[in-house]
Amino acid sequence: MAGYGAYGVEYTSPVSVTQSLPWLELAGVMPWTGIRGGGEYGEEWHQAGFQKTTQNTWKDFIACAEYVIAEKYTSFAHLAIRGGSAGGILISNTIAEWPELFGAAINNVDINDTIRYETTSNGVPNSQEFGSTKTEAGFKNLLAMDGYLKIRNGVKYPAVLLTTGINDPRVEP
16 A cells, blocks of 8 residues: 655546556455545645644555455455655654554655654755644644664564665655
8 A cells, every 4th residue: 555645736637557567467456545635636635644744644645554354345454555755754653553453554755754754855855744843833843753763672564675876866865
C-alpha cells in the first residue's frame, strides 16, 4: 500500500509502474491511498494534513490499511507499506503508531527526522509545508511529526527497508 499526503499532490490517478508488474502478475494487490495532505479533494483536503494537522495523513493511511485487511485483500502479516520523500513522514509515523499492523515497510529517500530537516540544504524551502523550528508552533508541529524520535527500544517493528540517494540534494542521507 502506497501513500504520500503532502504538498497537495494528488496521488490516486492511474499510473504505469513497470517495476510493479511482477507483483501484479502474481495476483498481488497494490492500493494507492488518497490521504489528507494530498490534493485529491482540493486545497481544503491538503490543509487537513498540513503542519498542525499532519497527523491526519497517517491516521488516514492506517484507516486504509484497516480497510484492505477487513475486506480480506490481505492480512496484517502480508501488508507492506511504501512511501518516499515527504511520504517518509507518513511511513515512519505509521510504523511508530501501529507497528503490528504491517509486515514490512519501504521508506524511499525519506524524511524521517523532521526536527533536523530544516538544517539540511532543502529543509528551509520545505518549512512552508511542515513548519519551522524558529517558532514555538512550528517546533511543536515538527516534533509531533518526527517519526524518528518516536521509535522505542523493545518494540517489535515490521521489517523496514530504508533507501537514500548518496547525492540527493532534496532528502539528504
